[in-house]
Amino acid sequence: MLSDAKKKARGDRNAGQGAARLADHEPAALDLEESPQGLVLRLSGDWRHSGVASVQEEMARLAKSADANRITIDLGQASHLDTAGAWLVRRLKLRAEERGGTVTVDGPHTWVELIEALPDVTAASVRKSEPRKPLFNLVFEPLGKSMYELWDDLVAAAFILGSAVRGAQMKLNRGSGVSPASVVAQLDHMGVRAVPIIVLMSFLIGAIIAQQGAFQLRYFGAEVFVVDLVGILQLREIGVLLTAIMIAGRSGSAITAEIGSMKMREEVDALKVMGLNPIGVLVFPRLLALVIALPLLTIIANFAALFGAAVVSLAYSGITFDVFLGRLREAIDLSTIASGMIKAPFMALIIGIMAAVEGLKVGGSAESLGRRVTASVVKSIFVVILVDGLFAMFYAAIDF
Amino acid sequence: MSETEMTAEQAEGTRETILEVRDVTVAFGKNVVLDSLDLDVYRGEILGFVGGSGTGKSVLMRAILRLLRRQSGTIRILGHDYDTANEADRIKLDMRLGVLFQHGALFSALTVRENIQVPMREYLDLPQSLMDELTAVKIEMVGLDPSAGAKYPSELSGGMIKRAALARALALDPDIVFLDEPTSGLDPIGAAEFDELIAQLRDTLGLTVYMVTHDLDSLFSVCDRIAVLGQKKVLVSGTIAEMLEFDDPWVQSYFRGKRARTISGYPDGSGSNAEQYRTE
Numbered sequence: 001m002l003s004d005a006k007k008k009a010r011g012d013r014n015a016g017q018g019a020a021r022l023a024d025h026e027p028a029a030l031d032l033e034e035s036p037q038g039l040v041l042r043l044s045g046d047w048r049h050s051g052v053a054s055v056q057e058e059m060a061r062l063a064k065s066a067d068a069n070r071i072t073i074d075l076g077q078a079s080h081l082d083t084a085g086a087w088l089v090r091r092l093k094l095r096a097e098e099r100g101g102t103v104t105v106d107g108p109h110t111w112v113e114l115i116e117a118l119p120d121v122t123a124a125s126v127r128k129s130e131p132r133k134p135l136f137n138l139v140f141e142p143l144g145k146s147m148y149e150l151w152d153d154l155v156a157a158a159f160i161l162g163s164a165v166r167g168a169q170m171k172l173n174r175g176s177g178v179s180p181a182s183v184v185a186q187l188d189h190m191g192v193r194a195v196p197i198i199v200l201m202s203f204l205i206g207a208i209i210a211q212q213g214a215f216q217l218r219y220f221g222a223e224v225f226v227v228d229l230v231g232i233l234q235l236r237e238i239g240v241l242l243t244a245i246m247i248a249g250r251s252g253s254a255i256t257a258e259i260g261s262m263k264m265r266e267e268v269d270a271l272k273v274m275g276l277n278p279i280g281v282l283v284f285p286r287l288l289a290l291v292i293a294l295p296l297l298t299i300i301a302n303f304a305a306l307f308g309a310a311v312v313s314l315a316y317s318g319i320t321f322d323v324f325l326g327r328l329r330e331a332i333d334l335s336t337i338a339s340g341m342i343k344a345p346f347m348a349l350i351i352g353i354m355a356a357v358e359g360l361k362v363g364g365s366a367e368s369l370g371r372r373v374t375a376s377v378v379k380s381i382f383v384v385i386l387v388d389g390l391f392a393m394f395y396a397a398i399d400f
Numbered sequence: 401m402s403e404t405e406m407t408a409e410q411a412e413g414t415r416e417t418i419l420e421v422r423d424v425t426v427a428f429g430k431n432v433v434l435d436s437l438d439l440d441v442y443r444g445e446i447l448g449f450v451g452g453s454g455t456g457k458s459v460l461m462r463a464i465l466r467l468l469r470r471q472s473g474t475i476r477i478l479g480h481d482y483d484t485a486n487e488a489d490r491i492k493l494d495m496r497l498g499v500l501f502q503h504g505a506l507f508s509a510l511t512v513r514e515n516i517q518v519p520m521r522e523y524l525d526l527p528q529s530l531m532d533e534l535t536a537v538k539i540e541m542v543g544l545d546p547s548a549g550a551k552y553p554s555e556l557s558g559g560m561i562k563r564a565a566l567a568r569a570l571a572l573d574p575d576i577v578f579l580d581e582p583t584s585g586l587d588p589i590g591a592a593e594f595d596e597l598i599a600q601l602r603d604t605l606g607l608t609v610y611m612v613t614h615d616l617d618s619l620f621s622v623c624d625r626i627a628v629l630g631q632k633k634v635l636v637s638g639t640i641a642e643m644l645e646f647d648d649p650w651v652q653s654y655f656r657g658k659r660a661r662t663i664s665g666y667p668d669g670s671g672s673n674a675e676q677y678r679t680e
Contacts, residue, residue, distance in 0.1 A: 048573065049495075049520070049523075049524055049526075049534075049572045049573055050495065050523070050524065050572075052526070053524065053525045053526055056526060056527065056530050060529075060530070082573035082605065083534065083537060083538070083541075083570075083573050083605065084534055084573065087533065087534055087537050091533070110606070113604065114604050114605070117604050118537055118541075119536075119537060119540035119541070121533060121536035121537055121539075121540060121546070122533065122536065124532075363554060364508060364552070364553070364554025364555075365508035365509050365552065365553070365554055366508050366509060367508065367509035
């Protein structure tokens, strides 16, 4: 409201001082006169970028086809001229002279000088003229490129994994180069600060599974088995999977963006010339922090989901906490918990390595940073789900 | 009121004031950077703006370009106060300004050609072919190879980025261009070429140039007038000769230091306190 009132006052003030407004000039105009001596063009109005729109079509036509032997261009009536207007005149002059005509330009000498100073260019010279590719290339070139990229990704991932296994940068006179401070800082970012959202998400997921399970099992009079359902599903699969997906979105993207912007600003190169291994310094602490944080977050997620399931069971099916816990103790054993938890460090490694690989691929532009962050999140979520499926098949095969 | 001021100004200098800064104060919290600063820039001149690091050269430029809030004062560009102008006039004023940022600030996702065409597309109603031709003209004018038009900023060298950014600043043939350290990071030959280019463009296009620079070569070779920022104000403005006369330790050591003397060929200011300040 206030700003509206202000604007109105300002408008009124402007109306008062109309003379001080930025004057609108007459747009450019062109007057053609054919005489026995040749063609005479009289230019008038504002021949600047903002004014030439009205005459550019006519000037383009003249440049293409004016075939009089003598052309005289009179700038006397024009109020302004800048490169845009000068270029229109210059183009007409150049093209007409190529056809063997003579062109004279009359006007203030600064303008004539400007016109003469402009280079001879064509629109094509600023566009890359690439020969059209045959259909075969159009179809198979992207496919081949993506195959090579996939291979490069695998090599880069193996390289980063290898560097990480070797450990952080070895320092002179010191055994291990792991800097505890940076690992702890990363643990805070990726672990502690993720707790609220993980707890909330898992609580809701546990509650939803319990509710839907209870509704379906009610048909068989087996409502109490909802505890088995939630317990096994959450501990074996859902807990670690959803936590990993959340962390891929939350921390994987952050890792890619951090490393990528450091790459863009040559900070990664600065590390290299100091003799530091960028992977040891940048990637290793993050990878280590992820491998520690993800299992811990999974434990928290499991507790939250089971609590959510217990609350919903009480509300919808009247299963008390005592009954819930008793049933849970029978349904699950250590192997259920272990089979879920074993997966967590692998998921963490996948997320960290994917994020680092993409981060180190960032090029010079802001756009490439955005593309890499997207690719990092999409790829790591995809691979996390893929690996979860592989684990499920593996467990089934060994009857775990 | 300001109208009469303008005419008085013109009668006095017989030159059109294209940029008029009056009584401008900029402060960040309690830290006052510019304190009721006055500055005039006249049409068709190349003004070199110098000052020690951290004296607020960039702050002033950003305040003029309205990238920073000022606490008080008026800034009139082409005789118009941006604060009281309406929406349409503001756009027209924006079209008459060009800015070359220190690091180019080219849009990294666009090619050089597309960068130059951004203001054209935004403000003009011209066909693509004419815009391409005008872009090619600008690219040649700033001394770039025509093939640079199809390249992305990340594929250009530092000097080429400066030239491409200048071409973008000149896209609409502005009345005044602001150059922030245009020759920093260029080799002496490239810097000299750039200076020459700016002088040449001033002569052909009638540009007014506001140049923040530390390059003594530029100051001696192309600048018509120099303004020195110090103690939160414009300490002095005038020609090189006037700078050399001016009695201020910083100005003396700047323009009479060893580096300045070898460039200018001016006699050593023996007896001046330049020596004393340089060795400190």
